[in-house]
Amino acid sequence: MNENAYDARAIDERWQARWERDATYRTPNPGEPGFDAKKPKYYVLDMFPYPSGSGLHVGHAVGYVGTDVVARKKRMEGFQVLHPMGWDAFGLPAEQYAIQTGKHPRESNAVNTANFRRQLKKIGLSFDWSREVDTSDPRFFRWTQWLFKRLFERGLAYQADVPVWWCEELKTVLANEEVINGRSERGNHPCVRRPLKQWMLRITAYAERLLDDLEGLDWPESIKSQQREWIGKSEGAEIHFALEGRGSERLSVFTTRPDTLFGATFMVVAPEHPLLKSLPAGAQREAVEAYVRAASAKSDLERTDLAKDKSGVFTGLYALNPLADPSDPRARIPVWVADYVLWGYGTGAIMSVPGHDDRDHEFARKFDLPIVEVVQPPAGVSGVAQGTCFAGEGVAVNSAPIDGLSSAQAKQRILSLLGERKVGAGRTTYRLRDWLFSRQRYWGEPFPLIHLPDGKIVAVDDSELPVVLPDLADFKPAADGSAPLARAKDWIKTTHKASGSPALRDTDTMPGWAGSCWYWLRFMDPHNDREPFSKATEKYWGPVDLYVGGAAHAVMHLLYGRFWHKVFFDLGLVSTKEPFQRLFNQGMITAFAFQDPSGRLVASDEIVARGDGWVRRGSDEPVAQIVTKMAKSLKNVVNPDDIIAEYGADSFRLYELFMGPLADSKPWNTRDIPGCRRFVERVWRLYVDEKTEGALRPTLAIDQQVESRSGDNLEIERQLNRALARVDDSFRQLNFNTAIAAMMEFLNVAQPRSASFDRGQASRFVAMLAPFAPHMAEELWQRLGNSDSVHKSAWPRVDASFLENDEVEYAVQVLGKLRGRAKLAKAAAENEVIQAATLAVESWLAGKTVVKTIVVPGKLVNFVVR
RNA sequence: GGGGGAGUGGCGAAAUCGGCAGACGCAUCGGACUUAAAAUCCGAAGGCCCAACGGCCGUGGGGGUUCGAGUCCCCCCUUCCCCACCA
Numbered sequence: 001m002n003e004n005a006y007d008a009r010a011i012d013e014r015w016q017a018r019w020e021r022d023a024t025y026r027t028p029n030p031g032e033p034g035f036d037a038k039k040p041k042y043y044v045l046d047m048f049p050y051p052s053g054s055g056l057h058v059g060h061a062v063g064y065v066g067t068d069v070v071a072r073k074k075r076m077e078g079f080q081v082l083h084p085m086g087w088d089a090f091g092l093p094a095e096q097y098a099i100q101t102g103k104h105p106r107e108s109n110a111v112n113t114a115n116f117r118r119q120l121k122k123i124g125l126s127f128d129w130s131r132e133v134d135t136s137d138p139r140f141f142r143w144t145q146w147l148f149k150r151l152f153e154r155g156l157a158y159q160a161d162v163p164v165w166w167c168e169e170l171k172t173v174l175a176n177e178e179v180i181n182g183r184s185e186r187g188n189h190p191c192v193r194r195p196l197k198q199w200m201l202r203i204t205a206y207a208e209r210l211l212d213d214l215e216g217l218d219w220p221e222s223i224k225s226q227q228r229e230w231i232g233k234s235e236g237a238e239i240h241f242a243l244e245g246r247g248s249e250r251l252s253v254f255t256t257r258p259d260t261l262f263g264a265t266f267m268v269v270a271p272e273h274p275l276l277k278s279l280p281a282g283a284q285r286e287a288v289e290a291y292v293r294a295a296s297a298k299s300d301l302e303r304t305d306l307a308k309d310k311s312g313v314f315t316g317l318y319a320l321n322p323l324a325d326p327s328d329p330r331a332r333i334p335v336w337v338a339d340y341v342l343w344g345y346g347t348g349a350i351m352s353v354p355g356h357d358d359r360d361h362e363f364a365r366k367f368d369l370p371i372v373e374v375v376q377p378p379a380g381v382s383g384v385a386q387g388t389c390f391a392g393e394g395v396a397v398n399s400a401p402i403d404g405l406s407s408a409q410a411k412q413r414i415l416s417l418l419g420e421r422k423v424g425a426g427r428t429t430y431r432l433r434d435w436l437f438s439r440q441r442y443w444g445e446p447f448p449l450i451h452l453p454d455g456k457i458v459a460v461d462d463s464e465l466p467v468v469l470p471d472l473a474d475f476k477p478a479a480d481g482s483a484p485l486a487r488a489k490d491w492i493k494t495t496h497k498a499s500g501s502p503a504l505r506d507t508d509t510m511p512g513w514a515g516s517c518w519y520w521l522r523f524m525d526p527h528n529d530r531e532p533f534s535k536a537t538e539k540y541w542g543p544v545d546l547y548v549g550g551a552a553h554a555v556m557h558l559l560y561g562r563f564w565h566k567v568f569f570d571l572g573l574v575s576t577k578e579p580f581q582r583l584f585n586q587g588m589i590t591a592f593a594f595q596d597p598s599g600r601l602v603a604s605d606e607i608v609a610r611g612d613g614w615v616r617r618g619s620d621e622p623v624a625q626i627v628t629k630m631a632k633s634l635k636n637v638v639n640p641d642d643i644i645a646e647y648g649a650d651s652f653r654l655y656e657l658f659m660g661p662l663a664d665s666k667p668w669n670t671r672d673i674p675g676c677r678r679f680v681e682r683v684w685r686l687y688v689d690e691k692t693e694g695a696l697r698p699t700l701a702i703d704q705q706v707e708s709r710s711g712d713n714l715e716i717e718r719q720l721n722r723a724l725a726r727v728d729d730s731f732r733q734l735n736f737n738t739a740i741a742a743m744m745e746f747l748n749v750a751q752p753r754s755a756s757f758d759r760g761q762a763s764r765f766v767a768m769l770a771p772f773a774p775h776m777a778e779e780l781w782q783r784l785g786n787s788d789s790v791h792k793s794a795w796p797r798v799d800a801s802f803l804e805n806d807e808v809e810y811a812v813q814v815l816g817k818l819r820g821r822a823k824l825a826k827a828a829a830e831n832e833v834i835q836a837a838t839l840a841v842e843s844w845l846a847g848k849t850v851v852k853t854i855v856v857p858g859k860l861v862n863f864v865v866r
Numbered sequence: 867g868g869g870g871g872a873g874u875g876g877c878g879a880a881a882u883c884g885g886c887a888g889a890c891g892c893a894u895c896g897g898a899c900u901u902a903a904a905a906u907c908c909g910a911a912g913g914c915c916c917a918a919c920g921g922c923c924g925u926g927g928g929g930g931u932u933c934g935a936g937u938c939c940c941c942c943c944u945u946c947c948c949c950a951c952c953a
Contacts, residue, residue, distance in 0.1 A: 222870045225948095226949075234952075345953080353953090358867095359953075552947095552948095660878065664872090667877090672891070729882085742890085810886095851933090854933055863933085
C-alpha cells in the first residue's frame with residue numbers, strides 16, 4: 001500500500017499509541033514535575049457517565065468531543081488544562097443485572113467501564129487517564145463516606161420516619177425525584193407510599209443560598225429557572241387560628257396572601273393532618289376517616305389526575321379568624337379535609353379564599369360554600385362581582401382593618417396586626433424538601449455509621465474507612481423492604497472503636513447520586529490517600545471553568561452537587577462557593593425513524609429508499625421520516641465504533657460537531673458523514689502527494705519566508721486569517737459547526753492555489769485543525785518536520801490586517817430591493833460611493849426622484865425614490 | 867395550567883449591531899478524466915413565470931415599527947423539553 005495514501009485507521013492507531021506512550025495529555029498538579037506555576041489553569045469537565053452495559057452511542061459522544069476541542073485549544077493557548085474522565089458506577093441497573101445473572105456488580109462494572117474506556121480512547125479524546133476515578137472503588141468511596149461523616153457531624157444528616165415511595169417491583173425506596181406520576185423513573189413500575197426509617201440530608205438548610213448563589217453563575221437561564229422553580233421560595237405568613245371548643249389547640253396555615261384573611265370562608269387540611277386523628281366520635285368523624293382512607297390508597301397519579309374534580313369532607317370543626325370581631329358570624333370558619341392540600345408543603349393546612357384563589361374557588365363552587373370579595377380588581381378586570389375568581393392584586397374591601405389599602409400595604413398591615421396579637425408572623429416557605437438519602441439496596445456506598453446497644457447512632461472512626469461492601473451471593477432486597485446488607489450477619493457485627501462496646505452497622509446504602517456530589521473535586525487529586533483532595537490542589541484547580549452535560553441533570557445532580565459543595569465551603573474544604581462556573585447543556589442527538597401510514601413506528605433496518613421517499617422493505621407501503629430519540633426499540637441507535645471503523649476518528653469527530661451548534665438537538669444522519677471524510681482527505685492531499693514518495697508536497701517542504709505577500713499566496717493568507725477568526729469565535733457559543741465550515745471554505749480557496757500555499761501557512765492551518773481532527777493534524781505536523789506534538793504547539797493568532805480586502809462590493813438597493821452592485825475601494829468617500837451606486841442602478845432610478853439615500857459604509861446603499 | 871427552547875431549500879444548517887437570506891456540507895443534476903465504473907476535479911441548483919434578458923414571491927401564519935425585518939414589537943399556530951393542586 002502507498003505510504004502516502006490517507007489511511008485513517010493507521011493514523012488513528014499510530015498517534016493514539018504515541019500519545020499514550022508520551023503521556024501527552026497528562027496534567028501535573030502543583031508541586032509535581034512539569035507543573036508550571038506561570039500558566040493559568042482551565043478545568044473543563046464532562047458529566048461522567050454511568051457505564052451501562054450497552055456502551056456509548058453517538059449522542060453521548062457529542063459532548064465529549066465538544067469539551068475535547070475546548071481542552072485541546074486551551075492547552076495550545078498556554079493553559080494548564082484539567083480534563084479528566086471517570087465512572088459514576090454505583091446504581092440500580094448494575095444491581096438489577098446482577099440479580100438477573102447472579103454475577104457480582106463489580107464484575108459487570110469492570111467489563112462495562114473497560115468498554116467505555118476503549119470507546120472513548122478510540123475517539124481520540126485528550127483525557128488525562130491517570131486521573132480516572134470510579135465511584136464504586138473503595139479508594140474513591142472511602143472519601144464519599146468521609147465527606148458524609150462531615151455532613152453527619154454537622155447535623156445535616158438525620159434519620160426520620162417518613163412516608164417514602166416504595167417500589168414493590170424494585171423492592172426499594174425511591175426519592176421523590178425518581179418517581180414520576182406514581183411510577184418508578186427507572187423501569188416504570190408502580191410505586192406506593194409507605195412509612196420507613198430513612199436517612200435524610202438537610203438540604204433545606206441551604207435553600208436560600210442555593211437560590212441566591214445562582215445569580216453569579218454563567219449557566220443557561222432555563223437551568224437556573226428550573227432550579228429556582230424546584231427550590232420554590234414563597235414569602236407570606238403563617239397564621240394561627242383558634243379552634244372552637246378545643247382550648248389552646250391552634251390550626252396553623254401558610255398563605256402568600258395574608259391580605260385576603262377576611263375572605264377565608266373555610267379552612268382545608270391535608271388528609272395526613274394530625275388534627276384529623278382527634279376528632280370527636282360521630283358521623284363527621286366516620287366520614288373523615290373514610291375520606292382519609294380513600295386518599296391514602298390513591299397514588300399521587302390519581303391525586304393529581306383527578307385534580308380537576310375536587311373532593312373533600314367537612315370535619316365538624318370550626319376555626320376562628322384571629323383578627324375578626326368574634327361577634328361577626330364570618331369569623332367562624334368551617335374546617336374541611338381535602339386532598340388538594342398537600343401535607344408536605346407549608347403547614348399542610350390552608351385558609352381557603354374562594355374569591356381570590358382558583359383552587360379554592362373551584363372547591364367552594366363544588367360544595368356550595370360562600371364566596372366573599374375582599375380584593376377589588378382594577379377597573380375593567382372581572383372579579384367576584386362578575387362571578388369569577390380574581391387572583392391578582394387590587395384594593396382591600398370587606399376587611400375592616402385594611403379596607404382601602406393596596407394588596408401590598410394590606411399584607412404589611414395584617415402582618416403587624418398578627419404580630420401584635422401573637423397569632424401569626426411573616427414566613428418564607430420552600431417547595432424544596434429534605435433529601436431522602438438512603439436506599440435499601442446492595443450496590444451503593446454503605447453508610448459509615450454504627451448502632452450502639454443504647455440505641456445511639458455514631459459514625460465509625462475515620463481510620464476505619466472505607467466501610468466496604470460485604471460479599472453477597474444474593475443481592476435482592478428482602479420482601480419486607482429490609483436491606484440486603486442485613487443478611488451479611490458477620491459484616492454487621494462490629495465494635496465501637498472509642499468505647500470498645502459491640503455495635504451493629506447501618507445496613508442502608510447511599511443513593512446513586514452520592515459519588516457525583518463531589519467527583520469533580522477528586523479529579524483534582526485522585527490518588528491522595530490521606531484526604532479526599534488536598535487544599536492546595538483545590539485552590540489551584542477550583543472551580544470547574546466549563547461543565548458540559550445534558551439538560552436531564554438540570555435539577556437533581558446539579559442541585560445536590562451544589563449543596564455538598566456549599567457544605568464543604570462552610571467546612572473550609574473548598575475555596576469557592578459554587579462548583580461550576582460555566583454550565584453548558586449539549587443538545588440531544590436524535591435520529592430519524594420511520595412511521596407507516598397508521599402512525600406505527602417501523603424499525604430503520606426495515607426501510608429502503610425509493611424515489612424521494614421511503615418504503616418498507618419488500619412492499620410498496622410508503623413510510624414517513626420523523627425525528628425521535630435514539631432507542632433500541634426503534635433500531636436507530638448508532639455506535640461510534642462502527643462509524644470510526646468505517647470513516648476514522650477524525651471524520652467522526654468532525655461530523656459530530658458539523659451537524660450543528662453543540663447546544664442544539666439535531667438528528668444524526670450517517671449519510672452526511674462522507675462530507676466530513678471528504679474534507680479530511682482533501683486536507684490530506686493539500687499536504688501530501690499521494691502519487692509520489694515524499695512525506696510532503698515539494699512546495700511545502702521548502703521553508704520560504706514570505707516578506708510581502710501577493711497574488712494567490714495573499715489570497716490564501718487572507719482566507720486563513722478569516723477562517724482562524726471564525727474558529728476563535730466559535731468557542732464563545734460552542735457552535736463548532738461554523739468553525740468547520742470556515743476551515744472548509746479555507747480549503748476551497750487554498751486547494752486550487754496549492755502551488756502558492758507556503759510552509760508557514762501550512763503549519764498554522766494544521767494547528768488550527770488540531771483540536772478538531774487531532775490524529776491527522778498530528779501526522780501532518782510530524783511530516784512538516786516537527787518532533788514535538790502539534791497539541792503542544794502554540795495556537796495561531798489572527799493577523800487582523802489580512803481580514804479585510806482593499807476593495808469592497810456594495811449592494812445597491814432601490815426601495816430596499818437589491819438592484820445592483822458596485823465595486824469600490826474600501827476607503828472610498830461617501831459621494832464616490834453614491835456616484836458609483838447611482839450608476840449601477842441607473843435604469844431603476846430613471847424617471848424617479850431620489851428622496852433619501854442611505855449608505856452603510858463598506859456594505860450597502862439604499863435609494864428611497866418616489 | 868405554568869416555565870424554557872425551537873420553527874429558514876429535498877435534508878443538516880449559516881446569517882455580530884436591523885443592512886445582499888440560504889454560507890458550509892449532504893442528496894440531486896450536468897461536464898471533465900476513464901475502455902467502463904468508482905474515486906477525483908469543474909460547474910448548476912429556494913419556489914413560480916419566461917425561449918431568453920429578466921421579473922415576481924419567499925425565513926410557521928397575521929398585523930406593526932423602519933429607507934430596510936429571519937433578526938425588533940403585538941396577536942395566533944405548530945412542536946420539543948421541564949414542572950405541574952406548592953396555598
